[in-house]
Amino acid sequence: MALVILPGLNNLIEDISEEKKLPPNIVEAALREALLKGYEKYRRTFYIGVNEDPFDEEYFSNFDVGLDLDEEGYRILSSKIIVEEVESEDHQISLIEVKQVADDAQIGDTVVLDVTPEKEDFGRMAASTTKQVLAQKLRDQQRKMIQEEFADLEDPVLTARVIRFERQSVIMGVSSGIGRPEVEAELPKRDQLPNDNYRANATFKVFLKEVSEIARKGPQLFVSRANAGLVVYLFENEVPEIQEGTVKIVAVSREANPPSRAVGPRTKVAVDSVENEVDPVGACIGARGARIQQVVNELRGEKIDVIKWSSDPIQYILNSLSPAKVDLVRLVDPEGQHAHVLVPPDQLSLAIGREGQNVRLAARLTGWKIDVKNSHEYDQEAEDAAVSELIIQREDEEKLQREAELRLEAEQAERAAEDARLRELYPLPEDEEEYGEEQYEGEELTDNDPLETLQDTDISAKEEKKR
Structure with a gap:
């Protein structure tokens, strides 16, 4: 032809x-x-x-x-x-x-x-x-190349340019490096910041949240402005002590999209220093707040609290409620990580925060359940009695959970034993091969071969059952 x-x-x-x-x-x-x-x-x-x-x-x-x-x-x-x-x-x-x-x-x-x-x-x-x-x-080749290009990026934060809008998502152009072509990434509504102005061609720092492996018509990359990793990256870029390893970020608690519009975005960052003479909080804030202001500007005015991490849970909880002043921290249930924080009446609203944001972020940062109490009205005896009931309830729930796990383990062991017994009576081909290799390696099979004996026994048992 x-x-x-x-x-x-x-x-x-x-x-x-x-x-x-x-x-x-x-x-x-x-x-x-x-x-x-x-x-x-x-x-x-x-x-x-x-x-x-x-x-x-x-x-x-x-x-x-x-x-x-x-x-x-x-x-x-x-x-x-x-x-x-x-x-x-x-x-x-x-x-x-x-x-x-x-x-x-x-x-x-x-x-x-x-x-x-x-x-x-x-x-x-x-x-x-x-x-x-x-x-x-x-499309398949594009998706494959995008996955290979972005899946193993050492730096998960990219500079993105607004291209267009689809429903509530922003479609942005991102590049994996200098000289590399732009590819499309999706910034979903839940990952946007309320103070951002997403106009055409505006640029933002975004966190690479996911490289999708699912075949889809739209972008394969999903980015976020609300991810806590973006805050970590910004501090690492602005604070030389973090880059050098003198100061380290221990934990981050972020609420970039509060449940109510009356509450603005807020983040708490716990930092520590490996050298006693270095102030980790001061290093992150900088002279006259210059360093932290750069981070705040990039996040469009998001409020950021930098607090000192401590191995002492009482001190750590106290620090986490900054800027509120605390009278006392009581670890009422250390095993269940439950604490009562006593504050003066004039500090109560500040410690709790608007719609509970401050104490909510402190709880996420420390990993403790924090109840803020008025120190002037605190009845320790009554509170301890209430906590004791909660501890008993928690211990009962843990006991039931352990019993359920033990029952499950026993059932699994019983099923495994039954499976082993059945496989002895009715071996699969691979079992027979393994049995012959392990138990009779190098031996000659005789007329009294165990495998034949098992089969004969099984047949005899069946005939006896019929009779």
């Missing part, structure tokens, strides 16, 4: 390569695969309404597409095995037929033949299939 001409083939490959940000060889491979799928569709159309499709999944595995970029066209090629008598014309060719052009041909050799159909015979259905498959393969 003659070469099927595709006018402008080279320009087509270049245009797709530039538009999809894919190397030309990737585009060529996708085009070859799409043309092959189109040929399969062309062949299947001959059986529509006549009988069942005779082609299985592997039927066209010996077919390929040859692109001729110089002549701007393609051929369909088929590799066929030389046989004495042909049973499948798509996979075999007779020795007599090959001998007409190659005297040295032998049975079992493989020849490649041009089986390209005429262009006008290809059909609309086959052409449509080619276009669909090409689009799908290009």
